[in-house]
Amino acid sequence: MRIPVIAGNWKMYKTIxxxxxxxxxxxxxxxxxxxxxxxxxxxxxxxxxxxxAAKGSKVAVAAQDLHSDKEGAHTGDVSPVMLRDxxxxxxxxxxxxxxxxxxxTDEQVNRKLKAALAAGLTPIVxxxxxxxxxxxxxxxxxxxxxxxxxxxxxxxxxxxRIMIAYEPVWAIGTGRTATPExxxxxxxxxxxxxxxxxxxxxxxxxxxxxxxSVKPENVGGLMAQEEIDGAxxxxxxxxxxxxxxxxxxxxx
Numbered sequence: 001m002r003i004p005v006i007a008g009n010w011k012m013y014k015t016i017x018x019x020x021x022x023x024x025x026x027x028x029x030x031x032x033x034x035x036x037x038x039x040x041x042x043x044x045x046x047x048x049x050x051x052x053a054a055k056g057s058k059v060a061v062a063a064q065d066l067h068s069d070k071e072g073a074h075t076g077d078v079s080p081v082m083l084r085d086x087x088x089x090x091x092x093x094x095x096x097x098x099x100x101x102x103x104x105t106d107e108q109v110n111r112k113l114k115a116a117l118a119a120g121l122t123p124i125v126x127x128x129x130x131x132x133x134x135x136x137x138x139x140x141x142x143x144x145x146x147x148x149x150x151x152x153x154x155x156x157x158x159x160x161r162i163m164i165a166y167e168p169v170w171a172i173g174t175g176r177t178a179t180p181e182x183x184x185x186x187x188x189x190x191x192x193x194x195x196x197x198x199x200x201x202x203x204x205x206x207x208x209x210x211x212x213s214v215k216p217e218n219v220g221g222l223m224a225q226e227e228i229d230g231a232x233x234x235x236x237x238x239x240x241x242x243x244x245x246x247x248x249x250x251x252x
Contacts, residue, residue, distance in 0.1 A: 002207050004223065005163065005230035006247050007039035007124060008237025009064060009092060009211075019046035023053040025240045026247075030058040033247050036230065039090055039124075040237070044078055051087025062090035062124065065098055068111035070119075080119030090122045092232075094150060096169045106149025113150065117158055124163045124209070124232065125150055127190070131170035139168075140189050147193045159198045164190055164208045165232040171212030173234060180221045180228070183210045187227035216242055220250035 014022065019042045030038040041062040042050045051061045063086075067077035083091060093116060094109035109125065116123040127146040129139045143166075151159065166186050168178050178186070187208045195203035210222055211232035222228050236242045 002205065002229045004036040005039060005207055005209055006033075006036050006243075006249070007041065007062065007090075007165075007209065007230065007232045008243055008246075009041045009095070009232055009234050010043060010238060011064070011097070011234060012043060013238055014042060014046060016046045016049045019043075019050045020053045022240060023050050023057075023059060026243060027054070027057040027059055029244045029247055033058065035251060036247065036249075038247055041090070041092055047083070047088060048086040055087070060089045061087060062092055063088045064092050064095070066091050066093070066112055066116060066121075068108070068115040070115075080115050080121060083121060084119055088121060090124060091116050092124045092126065092165075094126045094146075096126060096128055096167055096172060100169075106146055109146075109150040110152050113162070114153070114158075117161055122161060122163065124165050126165045126167050126211070126232070128167040128169050128172075128186075128212075134168065134170065139186060143186060143189050144193060147190065147197075151197065154198075156198045156202045159194065159202050160205060162206070164206060165211050166190060166208060167211035167232065173213065175213055177213040177215075177218055178210075180225045183212075183222060184225040184227040187225070191227065214246065216245035216249075219246050223249045224252070 039060045039062050041064050063083045066080050093112045098104045113123050129142040133142050171177050191203050207229035209230040209232045210228050214231045214233045215236045
């Protein structure tokens with residue numbers, strides 16, 4: 001059985017004090033959430049303090065990116081070892097804002113993914129199409145390209161340690177959301193790609209989250225889809241009340 005995950009990506013928001021305050025307020029919510037796992041991804045500056053605040057609780061802390069090298073002359077970058085040292089257990093890789101703002105390629109995603117696994121981190125690997133790609137009927141092609149490039153060289157054992165986040169780029173921060181059926185169809189495509197590359201066992205077990213303007217108002221419909229195993233949430237994860245509502249999404 002796949003345990004759902006509700007993950008909040010805070011992007012470039014929250015000071016250290018704000019991050020710690022949020023963690024303290026969400027810990028009791030996570031403690032009661034036996035139906036899902038709870039993950040938050042603060043900015044780099046707040047990671048250590050957030051991880052310290054979350055220690056011993058059911059709130060896991062993720063970084064929003066990492067460098068693929070253990071160390072080196074990479075000004076402004078943070079290594080997997082540093083993330084573990086700060087207390088992270090998870091890391092987001094290949095978010096569309098990294099792909100487009102920083103021209104990150106599938107090959108770079110692949111290197112970062114392997115580095116994260118080597119460091120014992122749980123990667124949340126993002127894939128998804130742009131609006132023009134969906135409108136031209138290329139969604140499946142784009143997902144296949146990102147999947148094959150991003151997960152190249154992994155063993156089934158490696159693949160069993162990751163999560164995937166399907167994020168249609170046209171729905172991120174725009175207020176537009178893929179319908180539950182549209183999202184579920186893309187999740188089925190990804191699971192079939194996993195089945196062909198890594199086998200039935202791994203494909204059935206991998207958790208595929210949906211991201212793209214997820215809000216308390218629409219999370220129930222999304223989570224009702226069998227193929228959707230959780231959500232990677234941006235804006236709605238920044239406030240305790242809305243994130244609490246997401247964690248406590250409607251269940252049958």
